[in-house]
C-alpha cells in the first residue's frame with residue numbers, strides 16, 4: 001500500500017479483507033467488518049475468513065453461521081469462508097489475524113508468501129509468545145517483514161459473543177501511524193462497535209496480554225468462593241502491576257486507564273463468558289493445569305502466556321506478584337489456598353511508589 005494514502009483512500013483499498021482464524025473472535029470481527037461495510041453503504045466490500053476445518057467454511061458459506069463458537073448468530077452475506085489461506089489473502093489490502101498466540105509464528109510462516117505486499121496487518125490476539133516473550137505485533141513484523149506503519153492491533157473490553165449479539169461495545173485500534181489506525185477504525189466502525197484510535201501499540205497490547213493473567217487470578221478467587229472485596233483488590237493491584245510492566249516497555253499511563261487497559265481488565269475479570277476467568281475458576285476449584293486444558297474448548301491465552309509475562313517482567317526488573325502467584329498455581333508449586341497467604345504476606349508498601357508514576 002502507498003504510505004502516502006490518506007485514511008479515506010486506504011478505506012477504499014480495504015474492500016477485500018482477509019480474516020485468518022474462524023474461532024470466536026475471528027468470526028465475530030468478520031461480522032463487524034461486514035456489517036460496517038453495509039452500514040456505510042459499501043456493497044462492494046467483502047470479507048473472506050480462513051478456517052482450518054472444512055465443515056466450518058462450509059457452514060459459514062452455506063448457513064451463514066458458525067454455531068460451534070457463535071450459537072444463534074447470523075453472519076452478513078458479505079462474509080464468506082475458505083480453507084485455502086492463499087485464496088483468502090489474494091487481493092486483500094487488510095489482513096486480520098485471530099489465531100492462538102502460541103501458533104501464530106508457525107502459521108505465518110506457512111502463509112507469508114500469500115500476503116499482498118503493502119497490506120495492512122491487524123492483530124486481534126492477546127498473548128505473549130513463550131520462549132521469545134514477543135508480543136504478537138513483534139511476531140508479525142518478524143515473520144511478514146512488514147514495516148511498523150503497516151501494522152495495527154485491536155484490543156479492548158471485547159467479549160466476542162456480546163459483540164456478535166450486537167451489544168454496544170467500544171474498542172481501541174492502535175498503530176504507530178495514526179492514519180493507519182484511523183483507516184482500520186473506519187473499516188471496523190459498525191452500528192454496535194465503536195473503535196477509538198491510539199498510537200501506543202505496546203501499551204494497548206500489554207493491557208490485553210496481562211489482563212488474561214489477572215483474570216486467571218480472579219477466577220481462582222471465584223473458584224475458592226471469595227467475594228467482591230478480594231476480587232476488586234486483585235483487579236486493582238493487577239492493574240498496578242500491568243502498568244509497571246507497560247511503562248517499562250514504552251507504554252503510556254493513560255493507555256492503561258483506557259479501554260484496552262482498565263476497560264478490558266474489568267470486562268474479563270467480571271464476565272462468566274471469559275475463558276481466562278473460567279480457567280482460573282477451575283484451578284480455584286482444585287483442578288490441575290492439565291485438567292483445565294482438557295476442560296477448555298476455546299483459547300484461554302493467559303494459561304500459556306503467564307510464564308512468558310513473568311519472564312519478561314523479570315528481564316525488566318519489574319515486580320509482578322499476582323502474575324508470579326498465578327504461575328506458581330499453574331505449575332503446581334502452590335495451591336490456590338496458599339496464593340492468598342503468599343500475596344498478603346508480602347512487605348507493606350505505599351500504594352503508589354514514586355517510581356511507578358513516571
Ligand SMILES: NC(=O)c1ccc[n+]([C@@H]2O[C@H](COP(=O)([O-])OP(=O)(O)OC[C@H]3O[C@@H](n4cnc5c(N)ncnc54)[C@H](O)[C@@H]3O)[C@@H](O)[C@H]2O)c1
Pocket residue numbers: 021022023024025026052053069098099100101103107124125126127158159160161297298299301
Ligand atoms: N473470544 C474473544 O472474546 C476474544 C476477544 C478479544 C481477543 N481475543 C483473542 O483473539 C485470539 C483468538 O481467540 P479466539 O477467541 O478466536 O479463539 P478460539 O479458540 O475461539 O478460536 C481459535 C481459532 O484458531 C484456530 N486455531 C487453533 N490452533 C491453530 C493453529 N495451530 N493454527 C491456526 N489456527 C489455529 C482454531 O481452529 C480456531 O478457529 C486470542 O489471542 C484471544 O485472546 C479473543
Ligand SMILES: O=P(O)(O)OC[C@H](O)CO
Pocket residue numbers: 126156157158159160212215264267268273274275276277299300301
Ligand atoms: O474470553 P477471554 O478471557 O479470552 O477474554 C475475551 C476478551 O479478551 C475480552 O476482552
